[in-house]
Amino acid sequence: NAGVTQTPKFQVLKTGQSMTLQCAQDMNHNSMYWYRQDPGMGLRLIYYSASEGTTDKGEVPNGYNVSRLNKREFSLRLESAAPSQTSVYFCASSVESPAYEQFFGPGTRLTVL
């Protein structure tokens, strides 16, 4: 039981490049989330998926897109990376809504030059 996994662990991009962050969970959870973590700002929700086939914007969705490929996988795409997107990105899942324990992945440290 791996829990929540993310790839890659580290990534360096140039401004304007695109990339996809991958996330998968093996806990049969319905809800999945993408957060970014910046120094002094805690965790902020980028996008949320309540179930397969549904996605909703969180606090800071601009510049990102997501895909809930199936119940296990939830990917985050940066179409044209900007330095302001330099951050640590965490994927998480919970059995249902955010009002239940969220299990986090190990994170992806992204630097945009």
Added chain:
Amino acid sequence: GENVEQHPSTLSVQEGDSAVIKCTYSDSASNYFPWYKQELGKRPQLIIDIRSNVGEKKDQRIAVTLNKTAKHFSLHITETQPEDSAVYFCAASKSRANNLFFGTGTRLTVIP
């Protein structure tokens, strides 16, 4: 949306002493209040949570109290140990909502 404020931003205590971290929230409809611990370079992990139908919850050395009227909740760690050193985040959410709103974190250092 919800606004969660957390204080202090840093806290240093001697080993064996108690530590208290406080959070306030703005949305009176919020009814779920978890606390996450994040060690350096690691992922956040839930340590305790409380729902608005109870005022206090304990788990060994950790306790959380909730004051719905004042819209604040606190994390209490007793008999602190060096392994308690980490960043602690409070958060708030409401049922059927799409978001869990986090505080900005408290860096706790336990001095041996």
